[in-house]
Amino acid sequence: MLISTFISKPDTVSAIMLRVLLALLPGIALYVWYYGPAILVSITLASITALATEAAMLRLRNRPLKPFLGDNSALVTAWLLALSIPPLAPWWLVVVGTAFAISVAKHLYGGLGNNPFNPSMIGYAVLIISFPSHMTHWLSPHGLGQTELGFADQLAFIFGGHLPSGIKLDAVTLATPLDTLKTQLQLDRPLKEILGMPIYGALAGKGSEVVALGYILGGVYLLFKRIITWHVPAAFLGTLFVTAGIFHLVDQAHYVAPLFHLTAGAAMLGAFFILTDPISGPTTPMGKLIFAAGAGFLTYVIRVFGGFPDGVAFATLLMNICVPLIDAHTQPPVFGKKDRGAK
Amino acid sequence: MRTLYQFHGGVHPPTNKTQSTRTPIAPAPLPGKLVIPFHQHVGNMARPLVKAGDRVLKGQLIGMPEDGVSSAVHASTSGTISSIGMEVVAHASGLPDLCAILIPDGKEEWVTHTGMDYRAAASADVRLALRLAGVVGLGGAVFPSDQKLRSGKHKIKSLVLNGAECEPYITCDDMLMRERATEIIRGAEIMRFMLDAEEVLIGIEDNKPEAIAAMRQAAAASDDKMEVIVVPTIYPSGGAKQLMRILTGIEVATGVRSTEKGLQCFNVATALGIYRALRFGEPMLSRIVTVTGNVRNAQNFEVLIGTPVNELVALADPLPDTNLYIMGGPMMGVPLPSAQVSVVKATNCIIAASDKLFPPPPPALPCIRCTRCADVCPADLQPQELFWFAQSKNFGKAQEYSLFDCIECGACNYVCPSHIPLVQYYRFAKSEIRALEHEQTAADLARERYEFRQSRIERDKQERAEKLAQKEMAARQPAATPEAAPDNSAQSHIQAAAERAREQAATARPKNIDALTPQQQAEIAEIEARRAKAREMAHPDAGRPKE
Known part of the structure; x- marks a missing residue:
């Protein structure tokens, strides 16, 4: 008889994942406010693709559909990936990325609980390497573009690739604030002048900085619900801040202030939703600190010195590789052996 | 404060x-009858002192503690021993154990007993x-x-x-x-x-x-x-x-x-x-036993050791949908193999269980490494790692991660959102490790015996050769002093061989056993005893292939 305790807390994987989805809602709402409803289309597309791929893979692997389709983990992967892809991306981009994330990054490694890498970030990495041009056309925030697309026009472009006559893609999209900063700095424009460009707001990108605040709100909810601990967000954001701060102090003309890095790109999404993925992250408190600090440092390095517009995805994946090593070396001492140190 | x-x-x-x-x-x-196991304690089973048909008094010693860690067993009331044999007992293994069945005579006639002055005695x-x-x-x-x-x-x-x-x-x-x-x-x-x-x-x-x-x-x-x-x-x-x-x-x-x-x-x-x-x-x-759970009148009873559980729970009026009895609490308790088993010294509580009271957990999902288990572990372990190692039968790693520090309290089980029966995995891993160590000990012993035999054969051969040589010498030199040192040399050979064997025995100790508390050692001994018994019982069907 496989019983050890007869009572259990009424908590389930499905409920935990659902709370993560809930925590994303403030960020998504602000996203819609600033960029229009196109992101909802990508999220829906990604969700449908994720569930369909999950079902197909479970079938192929002879696993029961019901418990796994209902665990909501595929939806978390789908939403995080959709939020990392430009909302105006063609439909197949979302589908390819999500299908790859679920089938290869998750199920080929053994499905729920067994993937060594964050599936959404694998999906993102595949897309940015394979379709770089599609991944850089981000919608310009409300009130910034030369013109704005209605929802019908957005749908027509996502599914048909057609823009209304007379409107070019460049007229409705922009590079990300991080990307713009990098290219403009390479053109030797002074930092002050760059930050004066209309796409920049009070902290980082206009619009996106507010969406980042939405993610913080969701992150606080997750902390409060004890789904994540403080270790990862604190170490990640702290390291990113300190690293950016050091460069900024040394050379203020070329290195942007640290708060910019915290609110630009996927930093907040990464701090509270991506790096906190329990499956691909370390389990010990000390391990979480090391893992997140490494990711914070790498994010900065990739953003500032690397070739990609943002560094969170690759930093996450690189640190995912280190997780078994980190866990093995950060085992806390057990009961009664604390005074003698670990092991 | x-x-x-x-x-x-x-x-x-x-x-x-x-x-x-x-x-x-x-x-x-x-009760109508008492089923009194001879092994209710940690350590060696008590040796039965009575046989079927004996009349016993309340408090009479019927099981004598045997060597080292052991304890006595008594007749809980006066009556007649109707039989001594293997009965299913209140133990997680569900295996039968040696019990005395006592039919009470209702007189509650005590054996003579007196107290002692513990301050005056040694x-x-x-x-x-x-x-x-x-x-x-x-x-x-x-x-x-x-x-x-x-x-x-x-x-x-x-x-x-x-x-x-x-x-x-x-x-x-x-x-x-x-x-x-x-x-x-x-x-x-x-x-x-x-x-x-x-x-x-x-x-x-x-x-x-x-x-x-x-x-x-x-x-x-x-x-x-x-x-x-x-x-x-x-x-x-x-x-x-x-x-x-x-x-x-x-x-x-x-x-x-x-x-x-x-x-x-x-x-x-x-x-x-x-x-x-x-x-x-x-x-x-x-002892006092709580009878609770799916019953109308949950209450504590003072219960004679050996009282069958079904007679005890009847006093609390169990509800008709009761389908299981648990000995202990819902966190660490063990499901009883049957309601016929008797109350033993370890029985602190009997919970009548039903699917409504304790709904069966949903099917276990894979571990998502959320570490809620590590957060609640009172032994500061990393249960998610131990689960991983136990599941993959990587027992060496499990021990390295302090598997034996687990107290099996079930806190990890209680919080696991994947509803993995974690403690069950730890128990499995522990018993596997103990079995492996037992095998290792047996193999070491066999090797020692073999080596000792080899050295003895060698020694005999040498002695014979020496004797032969001496005889020849004696035949050649009849004047030489008789009986020189052959005996001594034989003695020293024996001693040397015995010493070698002792040395080997000392160095070939199985690992991981030296740090065990007496409780654990006794527990191991108990498990081995049960295992031996199980093997014995399986013996009649020796023709059948092993599991």
Whole structure:
């Protein structure tokens, strides 16, 4: 008889994942406010693709559909990936990325609980390497573009690739604030002048900085619900801040202030939703600190010195590789052996 | 106010204790028959002293403790032994064990018994008296108490009396403390005297105000330094190590005896047992059992050891949808193999269970490494890692990650959102490791024997050759002194061989066994005994292929 305790807390994987989805809602709402409803289309597309791929893979692997389709983990992967892809991306981009994330990054490694890498970030990495041009056309925030697309026009472009006559893609999209900063700095424009460009707001990108605040709100909810601990967000954001701060102090003309890095790109999404993925992250408190600090440092390095517009995805994946090593070396001492140190 | 310490983790399951504390402890009536196992304690099985047809008196010794860690077994009432044989007993294994079946005559006729003055007697005599009275720990571990009452080479500072009773549903210690506090304190005085402890700390969870008040009153009347300490309600505060930590801040690591840290811990009911055994010469014939769960009248009963569970639970009026009986609480309890098994010294609680009371958990999902288990583990383990290693049968790694420090409290199970029966995996891994070690020991022994035999053959050969040579010499030189040194050389050969064997025996000790506490060693011995028995029982079908 496989019983050890007869009572259990009424908590389930499905409920935990659902709370993560809930925590994303403030960020998504602000996203819609600033960029229009196109992101909802990508999220829906990604969700449908994720569930369909999950079902197909479970079938192929002879696993029961019901418990796994209902665990909501595929939806978390789908939403995080959709939020990392430009909302105006063609439909197949979302589908390819999500299908790859679920089938290869998750199920080929053994499905729920067994993937060594964050599936959404694998999906993102595949897309940015394979379709770089599609991944850089981000919608310009409300009130910034030369013109704005209605929802019908957005749908027509996502599914048909057609823009209304007379409107070019460049007229409705922009590079990300991080990307713009990098290219403009390479053109030797002074930092002050760059930050004066209309796409920049009070902290980082206009619009996106507010969406980042939405993610913080969701992150606080997750902390409060004890789904994540403080270790990862604190170490990640702290390291990113300190690293950016050091460069900024040394050379203020070329290195942007640290708060910019915290609110630009996927930093907040990464701090509270991506790096906190329990499956691909370390389990010990000390391990979480090391893992997140490494990711914070790498994010900065990739953003500032690397070739990609943002560094969170690759930093996450690189640190995912280190997780078994980190866990093995950060085992806390057990009961009664604390005074003698670990092991 | 005394500073209390915390242990890591812990959980707050619904306590469900009020159901069974509404009425006082009631004596359970004499059952139709008593099934008394000879092995109710940790250590060696007691040797049966009676045979079928014998008439026995209440309190008569029917099982003699055998070597080392062991304890006595008694007739719980007067009557006739109808048979001695293998019966299913209240144990997680579900395997049968040797039991005496006693048909009561209803006279409750006592064997002559007298108390002793524990202050005047030698400590060894007092301990022998406890051993022969079958006094074992009633908190669940059933470790023979005499073994724990040596003052030994370590100075005992605090004697900890465990009245925490943290498991949900169980209230036997609560009720005992409410009703028999003075006797418990008398028992504590005896233990304090025998251990020469400086103080007695009595830990009780704050959800038992009546018990706390009663114990405080009784403790105040004692001449000894005693303190009733109210501890927060958190499971598993009643684990001996956890309670010692809460009360003193000291953590007793696995493989370390608490006495080395100046502590010794007993359950409150054990204190009462010790008192009755020494004051009145009464062996452990009964204990308090909580009968609760899916019953109409949850209550505590004073139950004779050997009372069949079905007769006991009938007193509490179980509801018709009851489909399982659990011995112990819902966190660490074991499902009973049948309602026919009898109450033993370890039976603190019987929970009538139904699918409504304890709904079967949903199918287990894979571990998502959320570490809720690590957050609640009172042994500071990483249960998710242990699960991973146990599941993949990577037992070496599991041991490296301190598998044997797991106290199987079930807190990890309780919080797991994937509903993985974690403790079950740990038990499996532990028993596999013990079996492997047992095999290793057996193999080492066989190798030693073989090597010894080889050296003996070699020695015989040499001796023969020497004798032959001497004969030849003697034949050639008849004048030489007779009987020189051949005997000596043979003797030295034997000695050398024996020494080699001893040396090998000393170096070829199995690993990981030296750090075990006597409890654990006894547990291993017990498991091996059961295994041997199981093998014996399987013997008639030896033709069948092994599992």
